[in-house]
Amino acid sequence: MSQSNKKPDVQNDYYAHGESMRSYLRSLIYAKGASTKGKVHVRDAIDVKRTMTLVGLCLLPAILFGIYNLGLQAQLAVAGGLSTPDAWQLVAFNALTGGMTEQTSGLSLFGYGLSFYLPIYLTALLVSLFWEVVFARVRQQELHEGFFVTALLFSVILPVSTPLWIVALGITFGLIMAKEVFGGMGYNFLNPALAGYAFIYFAYPSKVAEISQFVAVDGFSGATTLMQTAAGKMSFADQSWYQVFTDPQWWNSFYGFTVGSIAETSTLAILIGGSLLLLTRLADWRIVFGVLLGMIITASLFNLIGSSKNAMFAMPWTWHLVSGGFAFGMMFMATDPVTTSYTRQGKIMFGLMVGFMTVLIRVLNLKLVEGIMLAILFANLWAPLFDYAVARLNMKRRLKRNAL
Numbered sequence: 001m002s003q004s005n006k007k008p009d010v011q012n013d014y015y016a017h018g019e020s021m022r023s024y025l026r027s028l029i030y031a032k033g034a035s036t037k038g039k040v041h042v043r044d045a046i047d048v049k050r051t052m053t054l055v056g057l058c059l060l061p062a063i064l065f066g067i068y069n070l071g072l073q074a075q076l077a078v079a080g081g082l083s084t085p086d087a088w089q090l091v092a093f094n095a096l097t098g099g100m101t102e103q104t105s106g107l108s109l110f111g112y113g114l115s116f117y118l119p120i121y122l123t124a125l126l127v128s129l130f131w132e133v134v135f136a137r138v139r140q141q142e143l144h145e146g147f148f149v150t151a152l153l154f155s156v157i158l159p160v161s162t163p164l165w166i167v168a169l170g171i172t173f174g175l176i177m178a179k180e181v182f183g184g185m186g187y188n189f190l191n192p193a194l195a196g197y198a199f200i201y202f203a204y205p206s207k208v209a210e211i212s213q214f215v216a217v218d219g220f221s222g223a224t225t226l227m228q229t230a231a232g233k234m235s236f237a238d239q240s241w242y243q244v245f246t247d248p249q250w251w252n253s254f255y256g257f258t259v260g261s262i263a264e265t266s267t268l269a270i271l272i273g274g275s276l277l278l279l280t281r282l283a284d285w286r287i288v289f290g291v292l293l294g295m296i297i298t299a300s301l302f303n304l305i306g307s308s309k310n311a312m313f314a315m316p317w318t319w320h321l322v323s324g325g326f327a328f329g330m331m332f333m334a335t336d337p338v339t340t341s342y343t344r345q346g347k348i349m350f351g352l353m354v355g356f357m358t359v360l361i362r363v364l365n366l367k368l369v370e371g372i373m374l375a376i377l378f379a380n381l382w383a384p385l386f387d388y389a390v391a392r393l394n395m396k397r398r399l400k401r402n403a404l
Helices: 010-026 048-079 088-097 106-139 146-156 164-178 192-203 225-230 241-246 248-255 267-279 285-305 317-322 326-333 344-364 372-403
Strands: none
Touching: 048 106, 048 146, 048 267, 048 326, 088 106, 106 146, 106 164, 146 164, 146 192, 146 326, 164 192, 192 372, 225 317, 241 248, 241 317, 248 267, 248 317, 267 285, 267 326, 285 317, 285 326, 285 344, 317 326, 317 344, 326 344, 326 372, 344 372
16 A cells, blocks of 8 residues: 555554643653753753742742731721622632631631632633643643743732633733743743733723722722822821831731732732742842832932822832832842843843832822833833843943953
8 A cells, every 4th residue: 555545543643642741741740851952061950840949939928928818808808897709719618617707717817818819820820731731732842830930920910809711811811922922931021920910901900900809808999008199198298218117007018918919918928038039049139129229219209309299209119119019020020030131230220120110100100000010011121122232332341442
């Protein structure tokens, strides 16, 4: 029988496809022994799998406290006369504890928050895994473990009441449009988690931007620190930046006992995890320093300028630090090694732009009081230009030195 008349071996193709898929999934759990190729190579002790594991561990303090705070804020709302929602997420919680009350224990509060957060994370994780498998098959490559951290980062910056279909849509947009279309891991120039959040933020503002979405109770109404300041309900006229350390409300925000996204409320927990990120050198201190310095300089300039119509001008940098998602963005989003600048001077310039743009958006755009998300995405676009400028300056310096 000629080669053209042979029937395709469907059974062998089926088993080969199945073995390929099992190989992809196995690569997520353990690293292969022969991961490097070629006669000359350098093997490092750190790889993508270990990097993502360490980043996940660094995120744990903020996530664990955020889950507890979700339950705490719900308990405070119930004490104020509101009721818990009739949601499927609470079936197991209500069966085990009898429902949320003013006497609910701390462990039960953690369980309440976990009931809402776990479906969000699992949705983001499974959708991320699906797209990673699809593009790995198309490119004939191994699975990269980066989607674990992308799903984790995306899930913790969302409000607790975000519908799961929006979670799936957002992570899909972030992975495909900000990462995979440019070649996958290591080739993206935008942070996928932030790109996905920005998409759903502007596409479905009533689902992810309303204050009622941040507390898992029915009919919640309130305001974050940034919202209160923008509305003129908080005054900083007689308060210097160092005097906030005697303000109980500032310490409340620093510890994280406020309304906000899942892992963005506790500046203390974020700094603990971020410090570990810096000690392991997974994040560059120059970026963190640049973001903080840019924020302090810009906020101080607005304090000096002042405004009788815009209360955000008077907000000290110490309040910017503990408000909204600034601390989380500074430690875990801006330090993404792929989407930032690569040169040392470029990293500082990148951080300065993030800090500057964050305060600029917060102060001058009162309809978008949270600015760290757009600031990082904007700085991602400038990161290659910073590296180019640094390289050109170095070339000119060397040419001038050699000419002498």
